[in-house]
Amino acid sequence: MxxxxxxxxxxxxxxxxxxxxxxxxxxxxxxxxxxxxxxxxxxxxxxxxxxxxxxxxxxxxxxxxxxxxxxxxxxxxxxxxxxxxxxxxxxxxxxxxxxxxxxxxxxxxxxxxxxxxxxxxxxxxxxxxxxxxxxxxxxxxxxxxxxxxxxxxxxxxxxxxxxxxxxxxxxxxxxxxxxxxxxxxxxxxxxxxxxxxxxxxxxxxxxxxxxxxxxxxxxxxxxxxxxxxxxxxxxxxxxxxxxxxxxxxxxxxxxxxxxxxxxxxxxSRVAENTNQTMHTLTFVTVVIGVMATIAGVMGMNFKAPVYDTGLHGFIATLGGMLALAAVATGWLAWRRRAVR
The missing domain is CATH 3.30.460.20 (CorA soluble domain-like)
Structure with a gap:
């Protein structure tokens, strides 16, 4: 212009x-x-x-x-x-x-x-x-x-x-x-x-x-x-x-x-969380199954010295089952931290 x-x-x-x-x-x-x-x-x-x-x-x-x-x-x-x-x-x-x-x-x-x-x-x-x-x-x-x-x-x-x-x-x-x-x-x-x-x-x-x-x-x-x-x-x-x-x-x-x-x-994150939940449930099922097996064995009526231990045997068995659950839970927590 x-x-x-x-x-x-x-x-x-x-x-x-x-x-x-x-x-x-x-x-x-x-x-x-x-x-x-x-x-x-x-x-x-x-x-x-x-x-x-x-x-x-x-x-x-x-x-x-x-x-x-x-x-x-x-x-x-x-x-x-x-x-x-x-x-x-x-x-x-x-x-x-x-x-x-x-x-x-x-x-x-x-x-x-x-x-x-x-x-x-x-x-x-x-x-x-x-x-x-x-x-x-x-x-x-x-x-x-x-x-x-x-x-x-x-x-x-x-x-x-x-x-x-x-x-x-x-x-x-x-x-x-x-x-x-x-x-x-x-x-x-x-x-x-x-x-x-x-x-x-x-x-x-x-x-x-x-x-x-x-x-x-x-x-x-x-x-x-x-x-x-x-x-x-x-x-x-x-x-x-x-x-x-x-x-x-x-x-x-x-x-x-x-x-x-x-x-x-x-x-993906929801699927991952679902998988972790299923792994946990499977692990808990296995641990409970093992404990149930132990309880079943200890509840048999066969005549054996182990079944005549009375209260001490009961406490020992229960303590062993709780120890097994504690070890399994600790291992599961360690695995999760290792994965993360």
Whole structure:
């Protein structure tokens, strides 16, 4: 873009004014820090000069009429309505992207419908509920952004890339939780851990499904026929965004395989514990059988000196049986420690 030509165009009023809590409007000028201006000053920003960028973020299901009229937006395409689904549309000078941002706090992933309208040097983001990555940019990173020289499509690509990063962050947390579960399974495979694994399996499936629903949007963005008028830089960013989407999707597929591996670990540990229990029962049965045999022999009615020992013989026999049981139990405990 020709920055000198842009200097002759109208620019935003620099007079700060109270902004709406639902609408934030940021004006980026070349490589300088952005200025937040009031919605009432929108008319002073139009048309947005080259080497400048206007970002309007709306936290509401409907875009205010004043913005619709000033920007010539299609109200039906930017509204967050029931039945919202990922889609892409080009209408006049505006491109509309409908995607699902991720809210995964509390290990219960849900989606937040997000519409991104992209015009000439102008981008509008619309969402009925807060979007984590947008809030992070607006509240924590805005003073460091120097994006005035970017065109709107390139900036939209960076926002979508951040959205995909949220999916990767959710996967990282997923892996951390899964690692802790596997350590508990190795120690003691309780039934509650199986329920946790089932929950993690649903978590991974939801992440994958949320991304799969948006495949057509990201594929279309990366195709050459998406917008032939895009600059070479913007086209390159869009193609890299599509490649990033494919990588994130593969990562979600791998997450499902991790859960399957944890299920295998759980079943193996349960089977191992079952085998140990059967070994113990078999050993106890043998020891009791030997003791029963001794008791049976000593209870015979044959005339023999050993049967005439009276109380001393009884105590000696009982002591021998208890000693046999103690030795057998000690040997079993030693074997278990040796195996572990």
């Amino acid at each position: 020709d920055a000198n030509a842009g200097d002759t165009q109208q620019v935003c009023s620099t007079t700060p004014a109270p902004t709406s809590p639902l609408v934030r409007m940021l004006h980026f000028d070349r490589d300088r820090a952005p200025e937040e201006v009031d919605v009432a000053a929108l008319a002073t920003c139009m048309p947005v000069a080259d080497a400048r960028l206007l970002w309007i973020d709306v936290t509401a299901a409907q875009v205010p009429d004043a913005l619709l009229d000033a920007l010539d937006l299609d109200a039906s395409r930017v509204a967050i309505a029931s039945g919202f689904a990922p889609a892409l549309a080009v209408d006049g000078t505006w491109k509309y992207l409908q995607v699902f941002a991720l809210d995964w706090q509390g290990r219960r992933p849900t989606t937040v419908p997000l519409t991104i309208a992209i015009g000439r040097n102008t981008i509008v983001t619309v969402h009925a509920a807060p979007v984590a990555f947008l809030q992070s940019v607006l509240d924590e990173e805005i003073d460091q952004l120097r994006v005035g020289s970017l065109d709107a499509m390139t900036f939209a690509s960076t926002l979508l890339d951040r959205m995909l990063t949220d999916y990767l962050d959710a996967r990282d947390e997923f892996e951390n939780v899964l690692d802790r579960l596997e350590l508990q399974i190795l120690r003691n495979p309780q039934a509650r851990l199986l329920r946790e694994l089932q929950h993690m399996r649903r978590f991974a499936s939801k992440l994958r499904q949320y991304l799969a629903d948006q495949r057509d949007v990201f594929d279309a963005i990366g195709r050459p026929d998406f917008d032939p008028a895009l600059s070479a830089d913007a086209t390159g960013h869009c193609q890299r965004l599509r490649a990033r989407y494919a990588q994130v999707t593969e990562s979600m597929e791998a997450a499902r395989e991790l859960v399957n591996g944890s299920f295998d670990l759980y079943t």
